[in-house]
Amino acid sequence: MDDEVIIGLEIHCQLNKLNSKLFCGCSTKHHEAEPNTHTCPVCLGLPGALPVINKKAVEYTIMVGLALNCQIAEHTQFYRKNYYYPDLPRGFQITQYDYPIAADGIITVDTDGHERTIRIRRVHMEEDPGRLVHQGSIETSKFVLVDYNRSGMPLIEVVTEPDLRSPKEARRFINKLRNILEYLDVFDGSLPGALRVDANISLRGGARAEVKNISSYKGVERALLFEISRQQNMKRRGVKVVQETRHYDDERNCTITLRSKEQAEEYRYFPEADLVPLSVSGWQHALKEKLPELPDAKRERFKGQYGISDNHAKVLTAEIRVANYYEYVASKIDPLLAATWVADYLKGELNYRDRDIRDAFGPDKMVYILQQFRSGVITDKGAVEVIRTLLDEGVSPNGEPRSEPQDVIRNKNLARVESDVTRTACAEVLKENVAAIADFRSGKAQALNYLVGMVMKKTRGRADPAEVNLLLRELLECT
Amino acid sequence: MPAASSYAESAQRTFERIEKSKLNAFITLNKQQALQTARDVDDGKVTGRLAGMTVAVKDCITTKGLQTTCASKILTGYVPPFDAEVVARLRHEGAVITGKTNMDEFAMGTSTESSYYGPTRNPWDLTRVPGGSSGGSAAAVAGLESRMALGTDTGGSVRCPAAFCGVVGIKPTYGLVSRYGVVEYANSLEQVGPIARNVPDAALLLDVIAGGDPKDSTSVAEADKVTYTDHLVDDVKGLTIGVPEEFFGEGLDKRVEKAVWDGIMTLNKLGADYRKVSLPHTKYSLSAYYIIAMCEASSNLARFDGLRYGLRTGKDENWHTTFSRIRAEGFGAEVKRRIMLGTYALSEGYYGQYYLKALQVRTLIKNDFERAFKDVDVMAAPTMPAPAFRLGEKTDDPLSMYLADVNTLPVNLAGIPSISVPCGFAGRLPIGMQLMGKFFDEPLLIRTAYTFECNTDFQKLPEGF
Numbered sequence: 043m044d045d046e047v048i049i050g051l052e053i054h055c056q057l058n059k060l061n062s063k064l065f066c067g068c069s070t071k072h073h074e075a076e077p078n079t080h081t082c083p084v085c086l087g088l089p090g091a092l093p094v095i096n097k098k099a100v101e102y103t104i105m106v107g108l109a110l111n112c113q114i115a116e117h118t119q120f121y122r123k124n125y126y127y128p129d130l131p132r133g134f135q136i137t138q139y140d141y142p143i144a145a146d147g148i149i150t151v152d153t154d155g156h157e158r159t160i161r162i163r164r165v166h167m168e169e170d171p172g173r174l175v176h177q178g179s180i181e182t183s184k185f186v187l188v189d190y191n192r193s194g195m196p197l198i199e200v201v202t203e204p205d206l207r208s209p210k211e212a213r214r215f216i217n218k219l220r221n222i223l224e225y226l227d228v229f230d231g232s233l234p235g236a237l238r239v240d241a242n243i244s245l246r247g248g249a250r251a252e253v254k255n256i257s258s259y260k261g262v263e264r265a266l267l268f269e270i271s272r273q274q275n276m277k278r279r280g281v282k283v284v285q286e287t288r289h290y291d292d293e294r295n296c297t298i299t300l301r302s303k304e305q306a307e308e309y310r311y312f313p314e315a316d317l318v319p320l321s322v323s324g325w326q327h328a329l330k331e332k333l334p335e336l337p338d339a340k341r342e343r344f345k346g347q348y349g350i351s352d353n354h355a356k357v358l359t360a361e362i363r364v365a366n367y368y369e370y371v372a373s374k375i376d377p378l379l380a381a382t383w384v385a386d387y388l389k390g391e392l393n394y395r396d397r398d399i400r401d402a403f404g405p406d407k408m409v410y411i412l413q414q415f416r417s418g419v420i421t422d423k424g425a426v427e428v429i430r431t432l433l434d435e436g437v438s439p440n441g442e443p444r445s446e447p448q449d450v451i452r453n454k455n456l457a458r459v460e461s462d463v464t465r466t467a468c469a470e471v472l473k474e475n476v477a478a479i480a481d482f483r484s485g486k487a488q489a490l491n492y493l494v495g496m497v498m499k500k501t502r503g504r505a506d507p508a509e510v511n512l513l514l515r516e517l518l519e520c521t
Numbered sequence: 522m523p524a525a526s527s528y529a530e531s532a533q534r535t536f537e538r539i540e541k542s543k544l545n546a547f548i549t550l551n552k553q554q555a556l557q558t559a560r561d562v563d564d565g566k567v568t569g570r571l572a573g574m575t576v577a578v579k580d581c582i583t584t585k586g587l588q589t590t591c592a593s594k595i596l597t598g599y600v601p602p603f604d605a606e607v608v609a610r611l612r613h614e615g616a617v618i619t620g621k622t623n624m625d626e627f628a629m630g631t632s633t634e635s636s637y638y639g640p641t642r643n644p645w646d647l648t649r650v651p652g653g654s655s656g657g658s659a660a661a662v663a664g665l666e667s668r669m670a671l672g673t674d675t676g677g678s679v680r681c682p683a684a685f686c687g688v689v690g691i692k693p694t695y696g697l698v699s700r701y702g703v704v705e706y707a708n709s710l711e712q713v714g715p716i717a718r719n720v721p722d723a724a725l726l727l728d729v730i731a732g733g734d735p736k737d738s739t740s741v742a743e744a745d746k747v748t749y750t751d752h753l754v755d756d757v758k759g760l761t762i763g764v765p766e767e768f769f770g771e772g773l774d775k776r777v778e779k780a781v782w783d784g785i786m787t788l789n790k791l792g793a794d795y796r797k798v799s800l801p802h803t804k805y806s807l808s809a810y811y812i813i814a815m816c817e818a819s820s821n822l823a824r825f826d827g828l829r830y831g832l833r834t835g836k837d838e839n840w841h842t843t844f845s846r847i848r849a850e851g852f853g854a855e856v857k858r859r860i861m862l863g864t865y866a867l868s869e870g871y872y873g874q875y876y877l878k879a880l881q882v883r884t885l886i887k888n889d890f891e892r893a894f895k896d897v898d899v900m901a902a903p904t905m906p907a908p909a910f911r912l913g914e915k916t917d918d919p920l921s922m923y924l925a926d927v928n929t930l931p932v933n934l935a936g937i938p939s940i941s942v943p944c945g946f947a948g949r950l951p952i953g954m955q956l957m958g959k960f961f962d963e964p965l966l967i968r969t970a971y972t973f974e975c976n977t978d979f980q981k982l983p984e985g986f
């Protein structure tokens with residue numbers, strides 16, 4: 043039997059929806075900017091400059107705490123984490139230690155059909171350091187450049203209990219967390235550097251390794267799979283796994299030793315006296331009111347309000363943008379139809395292309411496509427073709443889709459063929475497939491499917507398969 | 522010398538005096554800009570409560586465009602791109618900023634001898650220290666090299682040199698004055714404070730610098746509703762003065778003891794009552810202070826790595842080698858001692874034993890004051906246990922140097938305000954009396970100090986000045 047895997051995560055998310063940094067007025071919108079242009083005495087740590095807390099960041103973190111079902115602290119305090127590194131302009135990072143802003147939460151994660159509850163140990167705030175830029179690779183670069191645009195970016199760190207049992211579950215957890223943060227509109231997970239993960243991994247009974255520097259959603263599962271098989275191999279060979287910190291190398295997809303327990307860094311945490319302790323217990327009531335509907339609640343509402351299946355409701359509510367997209371479509375057209383088309387077809391086509399709902403055409407276009415389908419102008423195959431075409435064409439430089447659905451229908455000649463054309467096609471197919479007719483008559487039902495397929499081929503998909511089916515039966519009975 | 526006919530002429534004479542001076546009170550002069558400001562005041566282009574008055578600024582207070590070194594080699598050549606809030610307020614009120622004054626390196630000291638730029642001398646006796654760490658500021662004021670000065674007080678660094686140089690120094694309540702732009706040494710303890718030749722000037726300067734500042738979260742708006750110069754009232758009738766017996770302990774110079782008691786009796790004659798009080802935890806304040814200050818210093822001084830500003834010598838090697846070498850070259854012995862001790866005290870396994878314990882002691886000391894202040898309005902004690910010592914006398918004995926702060930640092934641990942006023946002489950060396958008040962009770966301290974000053978004659982100039 044395989045060893046039980048025990049995983050705990052520390053997830054750092056930039057509160058990149060804030061306009062200014064955590065302790066100064068510098069803008070957070072520096073992703074396109076020249077290096078060191080979004081800085082000031084505070085985030086450069088110039089002598090004498092003092093941090094001032096961004097109240098909005100505290101509010102956002104409390105909202106995250108509430109959304110993760112945490113207890114919000116009576117009062118919260120910042121600490122200094124002391125270490126020397128060129129990207130850390132003060133020689134310490136302002137973070138939280140004792141008195142985190144939120145603690146003791148839970149979220150549920152759906153893994154292979156059953157729900158598991160993952161406990162959240164704490165949620166705290168901290169500042170991001172600057173960014174080191176190497177010329178070429180780390181190994182060959184003769185020097186390193188430092189960009190302090192990122193210095194002081196507001197981060198939250200979400201720490202789980204060691205409740206996760208597989209890499210897949212860890213990935214699901216991170217997706218759920220991302221979705222919740224995006225529901226709260228405090229986080230945009232698509233921006234570079236938005237999310238970084240450290241993972242604690244062990245096999246039941248063994249020592250744990252901390253894997254640092256996982257910086258992509260897909261990297262989480264890969265890094266964990268690598269680390270688990272490394273530990274399993276060691277165990278199989280009878281080598282003891284030691285407690286250590288390991289570094290995940292995304293390019294080579296492996297983890298390497300960073301430091302052992304004996305070399306563990308000593309951060310000399312102590313209270314940051316430049317920031318007074320914040321009494322936040324009074325804030326949460328107002329913020330609770332402001333809390334938007336979250337995924338689990340929305341899922342239940344969708345089931346009740348639109349009568350859609352649990353599975354559709356789950357897919358449609360996972361991401362806030364998909365949920366909003368669906369609700370728009372459902373407000374214009376049959377919600378059940380809308381659910382099928384958004385959850386199954388549109389989401390399916392997007393997943394296939396590894397794309398986001400933001401890369402899709404607008405919901406008004408989806409409404410148009412479904413209207414054309416419902417009124418019989420295009421078939422379901424035609425509708426899918428329109429969706430695919432619009433997705434593959436992408437958007438023009440001004441952000442608008444390159445084509446309108448009606449253009450696609452016209453240009454690709456997708457309008458459903460008239461019934462007499464279908465009838466003619468059926469007759470031709472029957473003439474050309476005498477053997478299949480014999481099969482059908484001898485009781486082989488799949489022969490009919492074959493014939494339907496041939497008609498669809500002949501009409502290049504523009505016939506309605508149900509209609510073809512009826513017509514063929516009719517014709518077969520007549521002859 | 523006849524009185525100057527203009528602010529420009531007066532400023533010009535001040536610079537002539539500074540340039541001939543033996544005191545070494547300044548590290549960097551601001552001559553050109555100062556003279557321009559003085560001319561602008563003469564022309565009516567610049568006005569304000571300090572218009573045309575010369576003010577010197579301690580070199581750990583950031584000045585835009587003017588070198589700020591903290592008397593350390595590691596910051597030599599550093600020209601800040603911004604003004605400290607207190608400096609901005611000086612400029613706003615038309616002050617003529619003469620320059621940046623000498624100090625103990627990073628404000629760590631009691632004598633201004635640990636400056637990379639050489640020691641400052643006491644105007645009353647050039648063989649003696651001016652006190653520290655704001656020694657340059659106090660010497661400049663006592664030696665007529667500026668009318669007033671800003672110092673910083675972490676454990677007595679304004680009051681000690683004020684006492685040694687025979688001038689007035691105020692350590693405001695923690696939070697009264699913005700620390701924005703004050704290079705941090707021990708940030709939970711320090712405040713910017715005025716140094717002047719008399720109480721009215723000190724009160725005026727406090728009026729200018731005190732007040733809430735959104736850039737410093739630890740500052741409070743308390744001062745915004747007070748005008749300190751309104752409290753220059755010659756009246757102490759009905760006040761009760763507490764005399765904390767622990768501040769008159771072992772090692773107190775007899776001449777100092779007598780001068781301070783004489784001072785208390787003077788106030789008594791003017792209508793104030795007095796009684797002895799006890800602050801029983803005072804004996805722990807020295808250890809608690811040095812642990813807290815060193816721990817904070819070890820972190821506050823971590824930013825000086827030569828990467829972004831300041832000293833950058835030799836060839837760039839890998840990060841650890843380079844920043845270690847720059848810090849080894851750039852910091853003096855006392856700074857290194859405090860960084861190392863602070864680092865040790867914050868380390869895992871020692872944190873609870875040292876830092877947390879020190880914080881607990883700090884609370885006890887604060888409680889002592891609060892309890893004692895239920896019965897008295899102000900307290901009076903010697904500022905320093907002895908008059909100014911000789912240059913070099915204590916440089917090889919850090920502990921005896923630390924012990925000199927024994928009466929000033931409980932005030933910083935408690936966060937309360939205090940003022941040192943001249944109260945006598947030991948030979949030709951001035952003696953200071955420290956008046957301590959309740960939180961934000963600077964008005965009463967100023968009234969008491971002013972009354973004392975009005976009815977005594979210790980505001981003298983050093984011989985030859």
Ligand SMILES: [Zn+2]
Binds near residue numbers: 067194
């Ligand atoms: Zn900034």
